[in-house]
Amino acid sequence: MKILAIAGSSRKNSNTDNFLDLFLENFNLKNEDITYLTLKDLDYSYCISCYGCAKVPRCILKDDLTDIYPIIEESDMIIFSTPIYFNSVSSISKSFIDRMQVYWSRKFLLKLPPIKEKFGICLINGGAKYTEEQFLGSELVFDHFLKVTSCKNHLTLKVSNTDENPINSENEDFIRFLNSINLDFNARKSYVLKEKNYGNK
Numbered sequence: 001m002k003i004l005a006i007a008g009s010s011r012k013n014s015n016t017d018n019f020l021d022l023f024l025e026n027f028n029l030k031n032e033d034i035t036y037l038t039l040k041d042l043d044y045s046y047c048i049s050c051y052g053c054a055k056v057p058r059c060i061l062k063d064d065l066t067d068i069y070p071i072i073e074e075s076d077m078i079i080f081s082t083p084i085y086f087n088s089v090s091s092i093s094k095s096f097i098d099r100m101q102v103y104w105s106r107k108f109l110l111k112l113p114p115i116k117e118k119f120g121i122c123l124i125n126g127g128a129k130y131t132e133e134q135f136l137g138s139e140l141v142f143d144h145f146l147k148v149t150s151c152k153n154h155l156t157l158k159v160s161n162t163d164e165n166p167i168n169s170e171n172e173d174f175i176r177f178l179n180s181i182n183l184d185f186n187a188r189k190s191y192v193l194k195e196k197n198y199g200n201k
């Protein structure tokens, strides 16, 4: 199985990186054919809205994402891990996602067949204690991302309160949460780890 694993934190040794790593480990995916993308280490532009992709089915910008498009198209699974920034995905994640406009144009403007169907996994972590709104912005962004990248079925895992209880292998609540997840490739599911009784309430 070809997996594209994307980490969208702006810093090193992040909750986002650990979430991705522990997810892959927990579901025994590390021996698959994985391409890792650490977005902060890549040099790519935000979408400049040139609509070059309305004329040809590719992005005309030339940067580190140029070689990534074929990997996206060939992958069987995309795993996208990001922190929450201002109720949405991080800015580098959003810039990457905006570059997926090429697949929107492909479908709706060029009327070409969609790219290969895949399974999508969204791993989202927020530093604040859980609130009903906390993940809404990021979920809307991912909803559109999953559609344009042909992820018909998907799994979304949301973890709050990382500022008090960081994601790592020592975090027992997090590991218990991962263990409770059923990875069902034929479904669309979403789970959240709300704050427990750590820290001040």
Ligand SMILES: Cc1cc2nc3c(=O)[nH]c(=O)nc-3n(C[C@H](O)[C@H](O)[C@H](O)COP(=O)(O)O)c2cc1C
Pocket: 009, 010, 011, 013, 014, 015, 016, 017, 082, 083, 084, 085, 086, 087, 088, 125, 126, 127, 128, 129, 134, 162, 163
């Ligand atoms: C610019 C910025 C905006 C943030 N906005 C939110 C937010 O709206 N909600 C939230 O729960 N946490 C917010 N946080 C906290 C991060 O989501 C949290 O620290 C996260 O675990 C960082 O992930 P990382 O360790 O992978 O970088 C924000 C952090 C930054 C730097």
